[in-house]
Amino acid sequence: MFKEYCARCQTKEYCLEKANCLCAHVENTYGIDDNYGDIDEGKDKFSDLNVYGGVVELIRIKKKRLKSAIWTGFKDDPELISRYHISPGTLQHCVQHNYDNVITAPGAEYFKVMFKKKEIGFVVSVPGPHLLLSFGINKNYRTKEVLSGWLEALKELFHHTFYIVTLYPKNTRAIMFFIRNKFAFSITSENHIVLWQS
Numbered sequence: 001m002f003k004e005y006c007a008r009c010q011t012k013e014y015c016l017e018k019a020n021c022l023c024a025h026v027e028n029t030y031g032i033d034d035n036y037g038d039i040d041e042g043k044d045k046f047s048d049l050n051v052y053g054g055v056v057e058l059i060r061i062k063k064k065r066l067k068s069a070i071w072t073g074f075k076d077d078p079e080l081i082s083r084y085h086i087s088p089g090t091l092q093h094c095v096q097h098n099y100d101n102v103i104t105a106p107g108a109e110y111f112k113v114m115f116k117k118k119e120i121g122f123v124v125s126v127p128g129p130h131l132l133l134s135f136g137i138n139k140n141y142r143t144k145e146v147l148s149g150w151l152e153a154l155k156e157l158f159h160h161t162f163y164i165v166t167l168y169p170k171n172t173r174a175i176m177f178f179i180r181n182k183f184a185f186s187i188t189s190e191n192h193i194v195l196w197q198s
Contacts, residue, residue, distance in 0.1 A: 053153025056146055058111040058123055063103055066122065069112040070095045073121035073136025080139075084171045102134045111157075113137060115146050123154070130163040151181060165195045 050060035061069060074080060074095055081094045088094070102108060102124045113121035113135075121137040137150060154163070165183070167174055168191060175193055179185060183195040 052111075052156040053149065055115070056120075056149030056153050057114040058153045058157055059114055061110050061112050063110060065112070066103070066110045066124070067095060067099045069110070069119065069122035070098050070134075070136060072119050073113070073138055074098075075138065077139040079173075080136075084173055086168045086170065098134060098136075105133055108133060113150060113153075115141055115149070120146070123157070125157060127158075130158050130161060132158075132163055132165045147177070162197055166192050167195065169193055 052058040071091070074091060081091055082088050085094045085097070087097045089097075105124070105126055107126050107128055109125050109127060111123040111125070112119050113123060120141040122135065123132065124134040125131065126133050132154065137146065165178060167178075169175075169187070175185065175195070178195045183197055185193055185195045188194050
């Protein structure tokens with residue numbers, strides 16, 4: 001079975017000593033780990049049904065892996081957790097708050113975001129209404145290449161059709177990102193701004 005963390009060094013990063021420890025080996029599995037299901041090493045039983053994107057990939061994970069992926073997306077961004085998050089606080093608080101809010105959504109699907117075989121964030125989607133429910137890309141990877149690749153992966157996830165994003169008004173940084181990328185928006189209530197591809 002594959003392990004997301006190095007059993008010896010206990011880091012969240014891929015270990016450089018793959019031969020000597022149990023780190024994630026995503027080359028032959030498209031990053032689907034033992035938390036998704038029982039897979040044999042070197043085989044991809046889930047095929048393209050659970051991998052979306054090219055340069056940046058969205059790889060389906062189980063709910064029990066989601067909190068770690070949220071942590072990866074939020075860490076290194078003190079401005080997010082102190083200013084833009086709907087419930088500011090510590091990193092642990094924001095991760096738990098986000099996790100608690102998304103796991104109750106009916107039909108939600110969970111993905112880790114990968115760039116060059118490194119986990120850099122998460123996506124939570126609801127396929128029925130084509131809703132991007134929650135997301136986070138680690139601050140150190142918010143480059144033009146990664147963000148445009150991420151948007152392409154989202155298009156593929158939603159089958160190149162219309163999808164919507166709901167954000168709280170205080171998350172102006174994310175709102176402006178979507179507007180710069182040609183999303184239209186509407187204020188639906190005091191607590192939500194809805195964006196969609198225009």
